[in-house]
Amino acid sequence: MDRVAVADRGRVLALQAVTLLVLLGLWEGGARAGWVDPLFVPAPSAVVGAFGRVGRDALAGLGDTLAKTAVAYVLSVVLGVAGGLALGSVRLLREVLNPFVLALYGMPKILVLPWIVLLLGFGTTPAIVYGTIHGVFPILVLVAGGVRDVDRTLVSVARAFGARPWQLYWKVVLPAIVPTVLAGMRLGIVFCLLGVLIVEMFAGIRGMGHVLNALANGFQAPELFAATALVSAASIGIVLGLDALNDRLARWRS
Amino acid sequence: MSLRVPALRLAILIAALVAWEVGARASNPLLYVPPSAVVPALGRLLALESYPDLPASLLLTLREIAIAYALAIAAGVAVGAALGLNRLLGRAFGPIVAALYAVPAVVWYPSLMLFFGLDAASKIAFGFLLGFFPITLAVLAGIRQVNPHMLTVARAFGARPAAVFAKVMIPAMLFTLVGGLRTGLALTVVGVVVGEILGAKAGMGTLINHAYGLFRTADYVALVCVTLVLIVGSDAVASVVERRARRWTE
Numbered sequence: 001m002d003r004v005a006v007a008d009r010g011r012v013l014a015l016q017a018v019t020l021l022v023l024l025g026l027w028e029g030g031a032r033a034g035w036v037d038p039l040f041v042p043a044p045s046a047v048v049g050a051f052g053r054v055g056r057d058a059l060a061g062l063g064d065t066l067a068k069t070a071v072a073y074v075l076s077v078v079l080g081v082a083g084g085l086a087l088g089s090v091r092l093l094r095e096v097l098n099p100f101v102l103a104l105y106g107m108p109k110i111l112v113l114p115w116i117v118l119l120l121g122f123g124t125t126p127a128i129v130y131g132t133i134h135g136v137f138p139i140l141v142l143v144a145g146g147v148r149d150v151d152r153t154l155v156s157v158a159r160a161f162g163a164r165p166w167q168l169y170w171k172v173v174l175p176a177i178v179p180t181v182l183a184g185m186r187l188g189i190v191f192c193l194l195g196v197l198i199v200e201m202f203a204g205i206r207g208m209g210h211v212l213n214a215l216a217n218g219f220q221a222p223e224l225f226a227a228t229a230l231v232s233a234a235s236i237g238i239v240l241g242l243d244a245l246n247d248r249l250a251r252w253r254s
Numbered sequence: 255m256s257l258r259v260p261a262l263r264l265a266i267l268i269a270a271l272v273a274w275e276v277g278a279r280a281s282n283p284l285l286y287v288p289p290s291a292v293v294p295a296l297g298r299l300l301a302l303e304s305y306p307d308l309p310a311s312l313l314l315t316l317r318e319i320a321i322a323y324a325l326a327i328a329a330g331v332a333v334g335a336a337l338g339l340n341r342l343l344g345r346a347f348g349p350i351v352a353a354l355y356a357v358p359a360v361v362w363y364p365s366l367m368l369f370f371g372l373d374a375a376s377k378i379a380f381g382f383l384l385g386f387f388p389i390t391l392a393v394l395a396g397i398r399q400v401n402p403h404m405l406t407v408a409r410a411f412g413a414r415p416a417a418v419f420a421k422v423m424i425p426a427m428l429f430t431l432v433g434g435l436r437t438g439l440a441l442t443v444v445g446v447v448v449g450e451i452l453g454a455k456a457g458m459g460t461l462i463n464h465a466y467g468l469f470r471t472a473d474y475v476a477l478v479c480v481t482l483v484l485i486v487g488s489d490a491v492a493s494v495v496e497r498r499a500r501r502w503t504e
């Protein structure tokens with residue numbers, strides 16, 4: 001059994017490596033042979049070389065973007081969890097507000113982007129606000145559902161034993177919704193990052209979105225590819241990190 | 255009780271509109287447009303006075319969405335089926351697709367704009383990219399939840415692989431598939447509109463950008479309303495299809 005699993009894992013890794021090498025080889029060869037215009041699709045070797053040239057600007061932009069995202073993320077989590085607790089515990093509030101929340105969640109936020117930029121100008125504030133608008137709703141909706149579905153028996157027993165409201169929340173509801181909050185946080189981070197990047201592209205003067213846009217407008221394809229790879233790797237790293245944290249907490253709880 | 259909830263919802267809606275009207279009248283008219291100013295702007299827009307090229311723009315945006323969505327379905331079903339049916343492919347590339355889905359897709363847009371230019375092609379490519387991932391992942395998840403006994407039985411009765419896929423797997427995973435198709439449509443629509451707003455020469459996003467750039471805020475809100483009808487309408491069609499598929503599966 002063990003040996004089969006190891007062999008299987010080896011085959012998977014080999015397939016991944018071979019595919020990657022073949023794709024890179026075709027790409028490099030195609031770019032050198034002139035099948036694709038290097039002005040638009042630079043060879044991998046050119047992209048690697050561009051890391052050195054664009055690295056400092058891109059890293060500075062990425063740092064800027066991540067800082068804004070962090071602020072938007074904290075706001076999203078705090079507002080989302082607070083709103084979710086309120087909507088989840090008060091039945092009337094939930095029934096009345098549910099269609100509005102779902103409409104705001106589902107509405108493509110890109111449509112209000114020009115207005116937000118008009119209102120808040122260029123720079124950090126619109127990025128944080130727009131990132132928060134993106135991140136808060138998935139967390140809010142998930143947490144509200146989680147609070148609503150907290151085991152009624154637990155709540156009744158706690159009440160029967162004379163738990164005060166704050167004790168009920170602190171000792172029963174909050175521990176019960178930890179997995180839901182974590183799932184919301186995992187979902188919210190990508191939305192926050194997306195919101196911040198869109199604002200930077202639309203009306204940015206700093207940040208990764210602005211860097212990417214400037215490189216595209218300057219037809220600096222190798223630098224653009226390098227910067228795109230950098231921000232992609234960063235967001236994959238963040239999400240995988242949150243996933244690992246989730247797994248560890250889940251194992252710890254069980 | 256049953257009447258109280260709708261009444262409260264209506265009250266909130268009216269209160270929001272009144273607050274918007276009162277607040278907007280007291281503030282800078284370039285930034286805040288009261289509903290009473292949006293209605294005439296919407297009238298002028300629909301009468302083709304403020305933007306005569308509205309029908310052409312709507313049609314272009316719709317066409318971009320349709321092409322991008324068709325491509326996303328074709329590629330998503332093909333890739334999802336390949337990864338779902340072949341265990342090795344699925345284990346090798348499934349995690350990669352899932353990891354790429356975790357990247358905020360808008361980071362690819364500047365590269366697409368550089369490669370495809372400012373015309374429709376870059377919007378189609380971006381809409382395709384956004385729709386592709388949920389469809390692929392839904393097909394993958396759907397295939398994994400098909401009961402393996404049903405496949406064994408179908409094969410035992412001599413069904414060929416294509417017939418097994420079309421007659422056993424698709425019906426068994428229809429529910430998940432249709433959900434993914436609906437998410438894919440919503441994301442494709444968003445992708446096309448985002449692309450148009452971030453940089454385009456024609457389409458609804460360009461009109462919105464134009465109105466915003468000239469501080470024609472009432473026209474901007476009217477254009478947003480029209481675009482919203484397009485978006486909500488496409489999702490309504492998708493939800494009808496979804497409900498029908500659900501009834502059919504049951």
